[in-house]
Amino acid sequence: MTEKTATVRWEGRGAKGQGRISTETGALSEYPYGFASRFEDDRRGTNPEEIVAAAHAACFTMAFSFACDKAGFATASVDTRASVRLVKQGDGFVIDRIALTLEAEVPGIDEARFQEIAATAKRDCPLSKALASVPEITLQARLLG
Structure with a gap:
């Protein structure tokens, strides 16, 4: 059996907030995401x-x-x-x-x-x-x- 983890920290309110995603392997390390990278065309973050x-x-x-x-x-x-x-x-x-x-x-x-x-x-x-x-x-x- 295997179990993998990821963590997210979100700061700020709703659409104005910003999140950072990290994975235990370090493949993602505080990688940004937010409203603009999810619902608009901001390519500086993921979703x-x-x-x-x-x-x-x-x-x-x-x-x-x-x-x-x-x-x-x-x-x-x-x-x-x-x-x-x-x-x-x-x-x-x-x-x-x-x-x-x-x-x-x-x-x-x-x-x-x-x-x-x-x-x-x-x-x-x-x-x-x-x-x-x-x-x-x-x-x-x-x-x-």
């Missing part, structure tokens, strides 16, 4: 949806590579993009869609098997399971080479 996208893409990519290995196929390269959509709903917000896009080079695999493994990895990835309340999680998988 929770971007972090969820990174986590989901990373988890799915590993799950796909491991599933290919288990099926006897070595992945030469795997690139995944995750887009997380935050929309206004009533007085609040909700994540209503996550779109995963996979491009992978897997020598010796046919298209049907590739799509089957990709779909299974999407279903079985721990982050996909944790995010199961998101109404729509899509996957577009493209076999390269």
Whole structure:
């Protein structure tokens, strides 16, 4: 079993406040986020949806590579993009869609098997399971080479 932690410190009121995110590994160390980096186009900080996208893409990519290995196929390269959509709903917000896009080079695999493994990895990835309340999680998988 494994347990990972992250911490956040927020200072200030609501939209005027500023947060700083840190992870136990130091990958993020007091990394800024706030209203402007979440709801506007301020690229000097991150936001929770971007972090969820990174986590989901990373988890799915590993799950796909491991599933290919288990099926006897070595992945030469795997690139995944995750887009997380935050929309206004009533007085609040909700994540209503996550779109995963996979491009992978897997020598010796046919298209049907590739799509089957990709779909299974999407279903079985721990982050996909944790995010199961998101109404729509899509996957577009493209076999390269």
